[in-house]
Amino acid sequence: MNILITAGGTSEKIDNVRSITNHSTGRLGKTIAETFLAQGHLVTYVTTPQAVRPAKQPELNILEIETTKELETTLLEQFAQTAFDSIIHSMAVSDFTTETTLSEETFIDQLSEKIGTLGDLNDTRQLKEHIQISLDEMGETVQDQKKIPSKTDRLLLFLKKNPKIIAMLREKQPQAILVGFKLLVGVSEAELIQVGRSILAKNQCDFILANDLETIQGEQHKGILINALGQTQTAQTKAEIAQLIVNKVEEKWRNQ
Incomplete structure (x- = not known):
């Protein structure tokens, strides 16, 4: 065989x-x-x-x-x-495979900027939609660093399903x-x-x-x-x- x-x-x-x-x-x-x-x-x-x-x-x-x-x-x-x-x-x-990485600071900045465009933060459905869109956009960030710097206290690793x-x-x-x-x-x-x-x-x-x-x-x-x-x-x-x-x-x- x-x-x-x-x-x-x-x-x-x-x-x-x-x-x-x-x-x-x-x-x-x-x-x-x-x-x-x-x-x-x-x-x-x-x-x-x-x-x-x-x-x-x-x-x-x-x-x-x-x-x-x-x-x-x-x-x-x-x-x-x-x-x-x-x-x-x-x-x-x-x-799962790696999609991208973000420092804690970058993640907070990008998410805050996206949420900041909302008029009504009490609208839970709209808030969830904006967070989901933000995560999708962050995940598409190209990881072009050959070695990720270790200066951040917290590194966020995005994984997507294989x-x-x-x-x-x-x-x-x-x-x-x-x-x-x-x-x-x-x-x-x-x-x-x-x-x-x-x-x-x-x-x-x-x-x-x-x-x-x-x-x-x-x-x-x-x-x-x-x-x-x-x-x-x-x-x-x-x-x-x-x-x-x-x-x-x-x-x-x-x-x-």
Whole structure:
């Protein structure tokens, strides 16, 4: 099979020296890739600079990205070239990207100037509209500083929502066996499964690996694999999760 795997965590630049990111190490994605490679499959591995990755080998093609936008562009380029047999989307993708930054002083000045044009500050609806317009205009401010000065006591960071990468995978690769991942923190197993089933249905996945951050420590990693019928299987380590995913993907591919 020809497999595409995403792993690691995207980061979004604030300026040339700062960024926001998540704590994903890519270790589970690495283990999944190594398990597919051990079974003789071809793997295209999309990952991030700080994440761990499999050792180089002829059957492995590693592509490096940083931002969610770069991930989207890279995936679309790959999809234009290849119809993958399976996509394992384990990357922790940033929900938001940076839009602009403002010092506390600039923010107050701009907001005050906008509100100052109002005649009646007691008109709550009109006040909300002006604040919303002001925020939209501030968000469109071009961030052209290579390094944001640190002289302000408070820095306001504007974030805007990123597109959901998983939402486009079925449309762009309808033939692929799609495995998505959902991470929650401190929830019951029943809630974890319920949310996983919802994500699976919404994004037309074949499988979802639902896991809770509080059950992950080193190689110990409890994961619940949910199929399109809502049935579940549980693994307790990264190696077990990887083998379970490989087995299920291979089985579904053989039966197509």
